Amino acid sequence: MSKNGDYKNEFGYFAERPQVASKLYDSKYVLAGLVIFLLVIILPLVPNLGKSVPAPKPDLNTPAIMKLPEKERKCVMELEYMRASHMQLLNDWRDQVVRDGNREFTGAGGKKYLISLQNTCLECHSNKTKFCDQCHNYAAVVPNCWGCHLDREKKQVARAEAK
């Protein structure tokens, strides 16, 4: 028996090699499943296909920043650190104020700042929708700052209305 299914005896071959049709079996169902899988992969890409999604541009053009001389327009820490880790800084600030009562922070340049989201951060960045929300919405991040803190824009609107 050299080949599978060639049964030979002294009378010669009495069975031929099994002929298995070379084709795709049950292809109707499996290929349909494959197409569905590929569509599911592509589906999230479809809305933006062919478009170029612009990167967010947090706006630094606020009265408080513009008032500062060019050289002093710096955040409490370096740009790279703030971009990646500002949430960590804010969290540390919260812990320092709430647990230790420490309201003083020494920034990257040795300058001292009052630890306060509303009075320090939002003093300069008074435009939440054009600054904070730009990247937060872009990266689909929902920080819970605004559960307790007032956003400066609203405050100013409220003041304006009171006047």
Add this chain to the structure above:
Amino acid sequence: MDFFKRHFSVAFLAVIGLVVIAFIGVKANLQLLFGVVIPYLAILIFIEGLVYQIIRWLRSPVPFRIPTTAGQQRSLGWISRDLGEKLDNPANTMQTLGRMALEILAFRSLFRNLRAELREMPETYAGGKLVYWSYKWLWLGAIAFHYAFLVVLLRHLRFVTEPAPAFVNLLGEVDGFIQFYVPTVYLSGIVLVVAGLYLLLRRIYTPTLRYISLAADYFPLLLIISIATTGILMRYFIKVDITAVKELVIGLATFKPKVVPGIGVILYIHLFLVCVLFAYFPFSKLMHMPGVFLSPTRNLPNNNRAVMHVNPWNYPVKFHPYLEHEAAYREAMYEAGLPVEILPESAEKEE
């Protein structure tokens, strides 16, 4: 080096090597290679390999049912079958769909996992008694691992879409509902690492499993654990500029790729490991993802007796009937005194 050490160290060193390659590559300013070329290549290999393997599987006919079932099969009308038996031993398409859903969504066959153990019973059995008993930890580890991985994968859609779909945001909220740490800890990430480590340690510490575990078993587990670990490191400890990350990823997703400066090395390590996972996928045991849909023991109703199944490669058999056999040996049979249907000519002459 024994069998285990050889297989485990190959997989372990491979993962370490991949991390080192990505690290050196990014330090050598190959961001274009690691951020654009390799991700596209990996996706291409993934899709092409997947389609190729499935087409290859389709060439094998599956003509018969393989009733590896636990349950009363459909029989005479007065033999009742409850729902469990219908799902375990389906007789029609709907019941088979039910069995497939249980297998794919709830890992039914792992739920049946048994473990053999020698129980000390000094009063009744000297030397202990061999018992097979239900062992659900494999099922629990596997289902936690797979669902956590699914949630992690779906959460990553926020990098590919702009704006992110509502269900992705909802998933993130539910996943981070404990609101612990900053940024909020996602439970799925922790579950993924813990379950992955359990599945790995189970292979290492169970002697019977270690005996059958190969480098191809350790490598995917180590790779996925490393992917989850680098992701967790990146989110909570070694932070990267997430806006720049999304710029990079959405550039890939909209087929307008660009290298975005100022992203930490850890992102490229994470991305490279993911790319390796995708490229490795079609050539590995990970193909159980499409394979589970094509399991012949799960996706066919057990109607062996109810329906006629014809072997598609039935060939015309050349029979060798008794008379031909006798014609060949007639003389010899007659001389030996064996009964024959037709007497040989020599015998007729004698008469």
